Amino acid sequence: MSNNGKIFLVGFGPGSKEHMTQRAREAIAESNVVIGYSTYIKLVKDLLDDKEVVRKGMTEEIDRCIEAYDQAKQGKVVSLISSGDIGVYGMAGPTYEVLLQAGWTPQSDIEVEIVPGTTALSACASLVGAPLTHDFCSISLSDLLTPWPSIAKRLDAAGDSDFVVALYNPKSGRRTQQIVEAQRILLQYRKPETPVAIIKSAYRDLQDIQMTTLDKMSDQKIGMLSTVLIGNSTTFVQEGLMITPRGYANKYDKLTGETKDGEKAGRSLSMGLLGWKDCVRKYMNDSQNHSLKDVARHFDAPMGEIISAISEANEGQAAAGYEAVPIPLENIAAVLDTTADWGLLRAIVRAEGGAISELMINSGEFTQRGDWLNIENEHFHLHIDSSQLSSAWFVRHTDKLRGVQFFNKKNETLFNLALIKIDGKFDKNIDEKFNRAWNELDLNEKQVKVVNE
Ligand SMILES: C[S@@+](CC[C@H](N)C(=O)[O-])C[C@H]1O[C@@H](n2cnc3c(N)ncnc32)[C@H](O)[C@@H]1O
Numbered sequence: 001m002s003n004n005g006k007i008f009l010v011g012f013g014p015g016s017k018e019h020m021t022q023r024a025r026e027a028i029a030e031s032n033v034v035i036g037y038s039t040y041i042k043l044v045k046d047l048l049d050d051k052e053v054v055r056k057g058m059t060e061e062i063d064r065c066i067e068a069y070d071q072a073k074q075g076k077v078v079s080l081i082s083s084g085d086i087g088v089y090g091m092a093g094p095t096y097e098v099l100l101q102a103g104w105t106p107q108s109d110i111e112v113e114i115v116p117g118t119t120a121l122s123a124c125a126s127l128v129g130a131p132l133t134h135d136f137c138s139i140s141l142s143d144l145l146t147p148w149p150s151i152a153k154r155l156d157a158a159g160d161s162d163f164v165v166a167l168y169n170p171k172s173g174r175r176t177q178q179i180v181e182a183q184r185i186l187l188q189y190r191k192p193e194t195p196v197a198i199i200k201s202a203y204r205d206l207q208d209i210q211m212t213t214l215d216k217m218s219d220q221k222i223g224m225l226s227t228v229l230i231g232n233s234t235t236f237v238q239e240g241l242m243i244t245p246r247g248y249a250n251k252y253d254k255l256t257g258e259t260k261d262g263e264k265a266g267r268s269l270s271m272g273l274l275g276w277k278d279c280v281r282k283y284m285n286d287s288q289n290h291s292l293k294d295v296a297r298h299f300d301a302p303m304g305e306i307i308s309a310i311s312e313a314n315e316g317q318a319a320a321g322y323e324a325v326p327i328p329l330e331n332i333a334a335v336l337d338t339t340a341d342w343g344l345l346r347a348i349v350r351a352e353g354g355a356i357s358e359l360m361i362n363s364g365e366f367t368q369r370g371d372w373l374n375i376e377n378e379h380f381h382l383h384i385d386s387s388q389l390s391s392a393w394f395v396r397h398t399d400k401l402r403g404v405q406f407f408n409k410k411n412e413t414l415f416n417l418a419l420i421k422i423d424g425k426f427d428k429n430i431d432e433k434f435n436r437a438w439n440e441l442d443l444n445e446k447q448v449k450v451v452n453e
Pocket of ligand 1: 201228
């Protein structure tokens with residue numbers, strides 16, 4: 001036997017012979033030793049004649065990796081096998097970790113080859129229709145190695161971002177409540193009737209498929225061998241098939257029809273990266289009555305992005321009367337100094353938990369000290385961490401609004417300051433000061449644009 005051992009990390013697909021790749025078969029055929037969890041060994045037993053077979057239990061994952069390395073060091077060719085794709089919640093990661101910790105490098109004598117396989121989510125999806133034809137994510141509900149707050153945060157983000165979600169390891173004899181919690185989190189964002197498919201043992205003898213909805217998901221039979229596919233806001237079920245549209249309806253009148261007005265085949269949507277802010281201004285101009293909040297809600301975009309869209313309006317083409325000009329962050333202290341004599345201001349401050357404070361302050365009560373923006377008087381002390389600040393804008397609207405708006409790194413509102421009208425009018429002096437500060441920023445912005453062009 002040559003001294004050069006080799007480790008194949010083989011994903012053998014969902015479990016049926018037909019769905020195993022040619023390379024997976026070759027890898028096992030070339031191996032002297034096959035190591036795997038006992039259920040996996042059973043699934044490939046027809047390929048194991050003449051092989052040394054090492055069966056390990058579920059919890060002996062690291063033992064499997066160490067065994068593979070030890071055998072390869074003796075010059076043997078070893079297949080470490082895993083269902084689905086070995087790199088997806090599989091043994092590829094732990095094996096590399098064990099090898100690297102033992103001083104192995106890709107240049108050393110023992111070659112490692114990963115053989116990819118069909119992962120459970122695509123195998124399961126193929127049995128119920130086409131639920132993954134748009135953006136999706138997979139989340140494992142196993143908290144054996146991952147803290148629950150991390151899992152909950154991922155579920156929340158997936159719900160908020162409208163991903164189709166594939167849940168791996170959804171439930172076991174001991175872990176019964178994780179699926180209930182996942183359902184609760186996703187129901188904050190998704191309709192109760194959102195389609196859900198629960199696929200057990202895809203492409204194996206005991207294959208079982210249940211079609212249900214999100215509100216009933218956790219009442220269904222779910223186990224260790226199930227994968228749960230949860231639709232997004234557009235997923236539908238027709239003729240028993242769960243389908244997530246690819247998005248053609250955004251561009252074409254019918255699937256085979258003409259493109260809609262303003263759209264072009266082979267080009268980004270009018271709502272694509274380069275066009276969507278034009279759509280924001282058009283929407284605002286078409287109906288002059290939308291509040292900025294309505295606009296942000298309509299486009300499902302944070303307020304900072306809407307203000308940025310307003311600021312990009314061409315000269316003389318403000319968005320429904322709104323205008324905005326950015327305050328360069330490096331100048332913020334100097335610009336804020338100019339607010340000191342703006343008189344009475346309305347300050348609207350949003351707390352992370354959702355509370356909104358509306359305060360009447362004197363402009364002199366708004367100061368910056370070190371990293372903190374402070375609003376302080378004898379009634380309250382409010383401190384805003386300026387390291388959260390990622391953009392700030394002067395915003396005005398005809399004779400209705402004069403203000404400064406501050407946004408965090410997610411472009412969500414941190415706080416606003418607005419001049420207050422007295423008897424329905426802004427104080428003439430203060431309005432002039434505001435407009436003077438505005439003009440300086442505007443000039444500066446135009447110069448920056450010229451330099452960048
Ligand atoms: C440790 S993960 C292994 C994933 C595997 N490496 C893959 O790529 O599919 C185990 C989980 O995969 C899912 N799974 C694996 N094989 C499956 C099958 N044939 N049918 C349904 N779900 C399966 C189940 O959610 C199970 O709890």
